[in-house]
Amino acid sequence: MIWMILNIELHWHRFLCVACIGYLYCDYRFDYWGKGTMVTVSSALSTAPTLFPLAQCGSGTGDMMTLGCIATGFTPASLTFKWNEEGGNSLTDFVQYPAVQTGGSYMGVSQLRVKRADWDSKTFECAVEHSAGSKKVPVKKQPEYLQQPSLYVMTPSKEEMSENNTASFACFANDFSPRTHKIKWMRMEKGTEKEVVSDFKSSCESEKKSEKTLYSTTSYLRVNESEWKSEEVTFTCVFENKAGNVRRTVGYTSSDAGPVHGHSVVITIIEPSLEDMLMNKKAELVCDVNEIVPGFMSVKWENDNGKTLTSRKGVTDKIAILDITYEDWSNGTVFYCAVDHLENLGTLVKKAYKRETGGDPQRPSVFLLAPAEQTSDNTVTLTCYVKDFYPKDVLVAWLVNDEPVERTSSSALYQFNTTSQIQSGWTYSVYSQLTFSNDLWKNEEGVYSCVVYHESMIKSTKIIMRTIDRTSNQPNLVNLSLNVPQSCKAQ
Numbered sequence: 437m438i439w440m441i442l443n444i445e446l447h448w449h450r451f452l453c454v455a456c457i458g459y460l461y462c463d464y465r466f467d468y469w470g471k472g473t474m475v476t477v478s479s480a481l482s483t484a485p486t487l488f489p490l491a492q493c494g495s496g497t498g499d500m501m502t503l504g505c506i507a508t509g510f511t512p513a514s515l516t517f518k519w520n521e522e523g524g525n526s527l528t529d530f531v532q533y534p535a536v537q538t539g540g541s542y543m544g545v546s547q548l549r550v551k552r553a554d555w556d557s558k559t560f561e562c563a564v565e566h567s568a569g570s571k572k573v574p575v576k577k578q579p580e581y582l583q584q585p586s587l588y589v590m591t592p593s594k595e596e597m598s599e600n601n602t603a604s605f606a607c608f609a610n611d612f613s614p615r616t617h618k619i620k621w622m623r624m625e626k627g628t629e630k631e632v633v634s635d636f637k638s639s640c641e642s643e644k645k646s647e648k649t650l651y652s653t654t655s656y657l658r659v660n661e662s663e664w665k666s667e668e669v670t671f672t673c674v675f676e677n678k679a680g681n682v683r684r685t686v687g688y689t690s691s692d693a694g695p696v697h698g699h700s701v702v703i704t705i706i707e708p709s710l711e712d713m714l715m716n717k718k719a720e721l722v723c724d725v726n727e728i729v730p731g732f733m734s735v736k737w738e739n740d741n742g743k744t745l746t747s748r749k750g751v752t753d754k755i756a757i758l759d760i761t762y763e764d765w766s767n768g769t770v771f772y773c774a775v776d777h778l779e780n781l782g783t784l785v786k787k788a789y790k791r792e793t794g795g796d797p798q799r800p801s802v803f804l805l806a807p808a809e810q811t812s813d814n815t816v817t818l819t820c821y822v823k824d825f826y827p828k829d830v831l832v833a834w835l836v837n838d839e840p841v842e843r844t845s846s847s848a849l850y851q852f853n854t855t856s857q858i859q860s861g862w863t864y865s866v867y868s869q870l871t872f873s874n875d876l877w878k879n880e881e882g883v884y885s886c887v888v889y890h891e892s893m894i895k896s897t898k899i900i901m902r903t904i905d906r907t908s909n910q911p912n913l914v915n916l917s918l919n920v921p922q923s924c925k926a927q
Contacts, residue, residue: 607673723773731778820886
């Protein structure tokens with residue numbers, strides 16, 4: 437596709453046009469041209485013009501609007517514009533401006549005034565007559581492309597709820613058109629739905645797909661943990677635009693299978709740390725036994741064949757800690773916590789741990805979004821969107837000036853949390869947000885990085901990093917390839 441940018445100043449009016457061969461484009465600074473100066477060049481080759489149609493952008497005012505036609509790259513300078521409407525009827529309410537020299541050729545412009553109602557329903561034709569050949573091009577209103585978004589709602593993570601007693605939601609609207617839209621949050625309780633004010637909305641990003649411009653945006657909501665965990669409350673993200681309305685509703689459900697209850701003991705398994713597993717290639721699998729009836733004798737770990745595995749005690753003899761490798765974890769090896777109690781007459785009470793697997797790992801795509809357009813307080817939030825990965829276990833970390841940001845209390849300078857995974861087909865997506873004061877963003881020359889660990893990259897780049905700073909306000913989308921030797925360990 438060939439783009440042309442023509443910036444011409446005639447008299448006191450400036451006209452900026454952006455045109456693409458085969459398509460009609462418009463510009464908000466479309467204006468009438470003033471008188472120009474005729475320039476002639478002798479001994480030039482005879483070259484036919486190329487035509488570009490233009491239309492006035494925006495709704496404008498009044499019942500009339502202006503169409504334009506640009507002829508470029510022709511020699512000699514003599515050229516005549518004509519305008520026709522659908523059916524061949526000639527039009528007279530147009531202006532032709534003198535040709536101007538651009539390099540070794542000429543450019544000419546004509547403008548036509550039409551009724552707004554005719555523009556909405558008719559096709560017009562711009563034609564030129566030139567010694568090297570006549571040309572014509574249709575000028576018509578392009579139909580507005582309508583497409584509803586794919587709408588996803590990210591729910592709060594366990595870490596955020598346990599550490600901050602808050603619950604954050606992200607509503608991601610992907611690939612919609614036109615750009616104009618509204619996102620709102622609704623809270624339903626006991627059959628009554630009310631709108632709640634969202635924390636902020638990200639900027640609207642555009643992307644060209646199959647010659648269509650589609651848009652994406654995100655809205656965020658934060659409530660108290662207790663409000664989210666209420667069984668009578670649901671939250672709905674509502675997207676509204678010309679293409680139609682889309683709603684996604686989420687409610688709290690416990691995804692934990694919970695502890696195994698025997699009549700004498702309760703067995704709880706604490707899963708391996710994802711950070712240890714992805715960064716250090718090993719982690720601890722913990723079995724914690726709560727004695728209901730006196731008579732506890734021992735706890736141990738077994739494999740699928742009933743063989744006792746080497747483990748160690750925790751802070752009490754009712755805790756057994758088993759070190760498992762990345763290979764066992766990624767392959768979905770089954771481990772059993774087995775408890776012996778006098779009440780069970782030699783029969784062990786067991787609970788199994790197995791990481792769910794299936795299918796080949798898929799590498800995530802990572803996008804670091806610039807700060808939101810508006811916030812409800814004096815804060816800045818950077819959002820790291822990690823999408824289309826499998827399996828669902830992923831680790832997202834943040835760096836400020838190459839120093840890791842720790843998960844700390846709400847009084848810390850930098851706070852971050854990551855949503856729980858949302859499934860779309862067989863892949864998953866998450867959001868992670870880094871929040872800090874607007875003063876730090878404006879006054880400190882900081883570099884902020886989102887770092888993603890996932891098992892699909894264990895044998896290749898190890899991590900994906902996206903970086904942004906205030907001066908550019910644009911993320912750096914270059915993968916950081918770290919082929920770390922196996923002898924190196926994360927600090």
